[in-house]
Amino acid sequence: MQLNFSAENEQFRREIAGWLEANLCGEFEPLRGRGGPGDEHSYPEQRKAWERELAAGGWTCIGWPESYGGRDASIEQQVIFHEEYARAGGPGRMGHIGEGLLGPTLLAFGSEAQRQRYLPGIRNGTEYWCQGYSEPGAGSDLANVKTRARFDQQRGRWLFDGQKTWTSNALESDFCFVLARTEPGSSGHKGLGFFLLAMEQPGIEIRPIRQLTGTSEFNEVFFDAAECAAEDIVGDPGDGWKVAMGVLGFERGVSTLGQNLLFQNELDEIVRRAKANGAARDPVLRQRIADAHIGLRILRCNCLRMLSGNAADGTLSRESMIYKLYWSTWHRNLGKLAMDVLGPESEILEDGPYQLNRLQSMYLFTRADTIYGGTNQIQRNIIAERALGMPREPRG
Amino acid sequence: MDFKFTEEQLMIRDTAEAFLAEFSGSAAVREQMAAQPAAYDAELWRRICTDMYWQAIHVPEQYGGLGLGYVELLAVLEPMGRHLLCSPFFATVCLAANALLVAADDRQKAEFLAQIAAGTTATLAWTGARGQWSVAGVEGVWSRSGEDFVLNGQWRFVPDGHSAQLLVIAAREAGSDGEDGISLFVLPADAPGLGREWLPAMDQTRPQARLSCRDVVVPARGLLGEAGRAAPLLGKTLDLASIALAAEQVGGAQRVLDMSVEYSRERVQFGRSIASFQAIKHKAADLLLKVESARSAASYAACIAGRALLGDAGDAELREAASVAKAWCSDAYFLTAGSAIQIHGGIGVTWEYDLQLYFKRSRSSEVLLGNGAQHRERIAAMLLD
Numbered sequence: 001m002q003l004n005f006s007a008e009n010e011q012f013r014r015e016i017a018g019w020l021e022a023n024l025c026g027e028f029e030p031l032r033g034r035g036g037p038g039d040e041h042s043y044p045e046q047r048k049a050w051e052r053e054l055a056a057g058g059w060t061c062i063g064w065p066e067s068y069g070g071r072d073a074s075i076e077q078q079v080i081f082h083e084e085y086a087r088a089g090g091p092g093r094m095g096h097i098g099e100g101l102l103g104p105t106l107l108a109f110g111s112e113a114q115r116q117r118y119l120p121g122i123r124n125g126t127e128y129w130c131q132g133y134s135e136p137g138a139g140s141d142l143a144n145v146k147t148r149a150r151f152d153q154q155r156g157r158w159l160f161d162g163q164k165t166w167t168s169n170a171l172e173s174d175f176c177f178v179l180a181r182t183e184p185g186s187s188g189h190k191g192l193g194f195f196l197l198a199m200e201q202p203g204i205e206i207r208p209i210r211q212l213t214g215t216s217e218f219n220e221v222f223f224d225a226a227e228c229a230a231e232d233i234v235g236d237p238g239d240g241w242k243v244a245m246g247v248l249g250f251e252r253g254v255s256t257l258g259q260n261l262l263f264q265n266e267l268d269e270i271v272r273r274a275k276a277n278g279a280a281r282d283p284v285l286r287q288r289i290a291d292a293h294i295g296l297r298i299l300r301c302n303c304l305r306m307l308s309g310n311a312a313d314g315t316l317s318r319e320s321m322i323y324k325l326y327w328s329t330w331h332r333n334l335g336k337l338a339m340d341v342l343g344p345e346s347e348i349l350e351d352g353p354y355q356l357n358r359l360q361s362m363y364l365f366t367r368a369d370t371i372y373g374g375t376n377q378i379q380r381n382i383i384a385e386r387a388l389g390m391p392r393e394p395r396g
Numbered sequence: 397m398d399f400k401f402t403e404e405q406l407m408i409r410d411t412a413e414a415f416l417a418e419f420s421g422s423a424a425v426r427e428q429m430a431a432q433p434a435a436y437d438a439e440l441w442r443r444i445c446t447d448m449y450w451q452a453i454h455v456p457e458q459y460g461g462l463g464l465g466y467v468e469l470l471a472v473l474e475p476m477g478r479h480l481l482c483s484p485f486f487a488t489v490c491l492a493a494n495a496l497l498v499a500a501d502d503r504q505k506a507e508f509l510a511q512i513a514a515g516t517t518a519t520l521a522w523t524g525a526r527g528q529w530s531v532a533g534v535e536g537v538w539s540r541s542g543e544d545f546v547l548n549g550q551w552r553f554v555p556d557g558h559s560a561q562l563l564v565i566a567a568r569e570a571g572s573d574g575e576d577g578i579s580l581f582v583l584p585a586d587a588p589g590l591g592r593e594w595l596p597a598m599d600q601t602r603p604q605a606r607l608s609c610r611d612v613v614v615p616a617r618g619l620l621g622e623a624g625r626a627a628p629l630l631g632k633t634l635d636l637a638s639i640a641l642a643a644e645q646v647g648g649a650q651r652v653l654d655m656s657v658e659y660s661r662e663r664v665q666f667g668r669s670i671a672s673f674q675a676i677k678h679k680a681a682d683l684l685l686k687v688e689s690a691r692s693a694a695s696y697a698a699c700i701a702g703r704a705l706l707g708d709a710g711d712a713e714l715r716e717a718a719s720v721a722k723a724w725c726s727d728a729y730f731l732t733a734g735s736a737i738q739i740h741g742g743i744g745v746t747w748e749y750d751l752q753l754y755f756k757r758s759r760s761s762e763v764l765l766g767n768g769a770q771h772r773e774r775i776a777a778m779l780l781d
């Protein structure tokens with residue numbers, strides 16, 4: 001058991017750190033620290049240009065096989081990449097849904113033709129993806145998706161009717177992967193398909209959702225005879241749930257370590273503000289700031305254990321199962337701590353009509369952390385049932 | 397970067413688990429608890445020292461030890477906490493041997509670590525009557541008498557202090573305060589003028605004692621480090637011990653969680669197992685999060701402790717790691733043990749059921765070497781002052 005990286009990997013760390021220092025500047029300078037959670041709507045075009053810059057340097061999709069444009073980077077190297085990226089203040093990755101979710105899904109479940117068609121656009125920063133899972137009636141109960149997919153034999157195309165919601169970056173995306181019901185009258189996990197749809201088409205309408213921050217990262221996506229080609233289904237009709245669950249497994253991947261460094265940046269700012277305004281002398285706040293530090297240190301260790309220990313067959317270890325519940329709760333508490341450190345100033349905006357500062361935005365947006373990607377309550381069910389072997393919830 | 401046990405470390409842990417399952421079962425623990433004054437099972441200690449050799453697990457080979465690291469020490473401490481081992485192990489190895497590793501010169505290490513490797517029991521006394529665990533909490537006093545040193549005063553809450561054969565004692569120069577004037581001494585427990593009194597304690601699985609010195613003479617060769625300048629050495633020792641205790645706490649917390657899940661699956665109310673209620677499932681899930689995170693914290697700290705003993709990690713890094721681990725593991729163990737009683741219902745508050753033993757151990761372990769709030773304040777001082 002050790003926490004150190006090998007000399008070879010430390011050399012890799014210097015390489016990526018050096019590249020970022022040399023390239024995250026000039027026209028990209030304003031992007032530093034932008035585009036993270038709660039700020040995903042900012043600078044979309046510039047951030048896409050930055051994705052292409054990264055791609056030109058060979059720094060997108062580094063964990064993918066070389067044959068698909070990646071570097072075959074080891075888990076350690078991917079960890080290092082994400083750490084250095086966050087340390088440098090690299091902007092929120094416009095391409096992360098494609099790189100982190102759809103790419104691994106196509107590598108695991110897709111056809112060779114699908115890989116050849118879609119992976120290069122992700123790798124080169126020219127095509128962007130969003131996720132079409134949640135629906136108004138399918139949140140925690142994701143298997144309750146109602147969006148219908150029917151195959152039009154005459155035209156040889158899939159047609160879609162229904163609605164997705166909470167879709168991040170839908171307006172900035174070229175494609176959407178969609179979980180839809182292929183078997184009329186089916187319910188639950190059965191009878192679903194996993195599809196790849198172009199966003200630019202007459203049958204798709206996008207409506208932004210304004211959140212409590214006043215900004216809109218999320219959208220509603222409406223399908224009215226939207227379509228895709230016959231071959232744009234991953235797996236067979238009926239395989240959709242298996243493929244979709246595979247994607248959720250990839251969500252707990254190496255990029256989470258970069259997230260930890262964003263959290264560290266936020267905690268550092270709270271510490272600076274506390275020292276400046278005297279909150280650092282308040283014994284109760286001192287306890288809470290120390291608790292946040294301890295919690296973040298352990299979050300990183302949980303993450304390193306998760307990355308060191310995951311079984312090769314993809315089954316989730318205990319440390320993987322607690323991960324979402326842990327970080328979301330920690331981060332939500334950090335938001336409240338930030339406001340308590342700022343005191344009365346926490347209520348005052350930078351500017352009208354609703355210009356939040358970074359900590360205010362974080363505080364408000366962290367209320368979503370314990371909901372999206374599986375609520376804390378769903379996470380606890382998963383932990384109790386899968387990690388502790390307690391009885392499953394009865395299904396209605 | 398490979399943040400998990402190696403095959404060899406897993407083997408050490410599993411061997412310890414099997415040994416303790418056999419020799420530190422409920423009956424054995426309860427027999428130890430009943431002894432008045434507290435006494436350990438000499439035969440079990442002999443087995444540990446001759447068959448397992450755990451007392452020298454992280455002592456360098458040149459001093460008669462196995463020369464393994466702090467992670468290997470962690471690998472045996474977790475099962476010890478899991479089985480509530482009643483033994484002078486923690487006092488001897490995690491307090492006294494660590495003090496010697498940190499503060500002794502080569503000649504002293506050769507002499508005293510060899511004694512420990514041969515099965516001599518030992519402990520560290522530093523806390524005064526006021527019960528402060530920090531270096532500044534040392535109250536007993538040293539003075540000079542020619543070449544020798546003379547100890548006077550009271551030490552309280554000394555783990556296994558009434559039975560240890562070898563003592564490491566921290567004292568301060570008369571009139572000094574804070575971290576000034578601290579010295580560390582090593583001396584036999586039967587030194588003239590040294591009084592020892594067992595303190596009956598709520599947790600009967602880890603005995604405590606009061607030591608008193610009245611003009612106890614320590615020859616110069618019993619001084620560890622430099623007279624009056626041992627505060628950093630004592631601080632480092634306490635940090636190492638805190639990390640060891642955190643590892644023990646992980647084992648105890650895991651055990652009470654396991655007991656609770658098992659019991660909840662068997663216990664039927666309203667026609668169904670209580671494990672099927674979300675009120676119980678969600679509580680158990682929250683506890684697993686605490687326990688797995690405690691394991692991460694203790695593992696992290698053990699890695700840093702290992703580097704600190706090799707001189708590869710600084711005092712500040714060790715202090716931070718120790719406080720992260722001790723704060724989290726103390727709170728996690730107490731929460732888990734308390735919640736375990738709630739999940740068990742009435743049977744959880746009986747004397748016959750072992751849960752009460754873990755509940756008491758969780759509390760005594762929380763107190764020993766500083767509770768969560770005290771360690772958070774140490775972190776706060778590092779971040780904010």
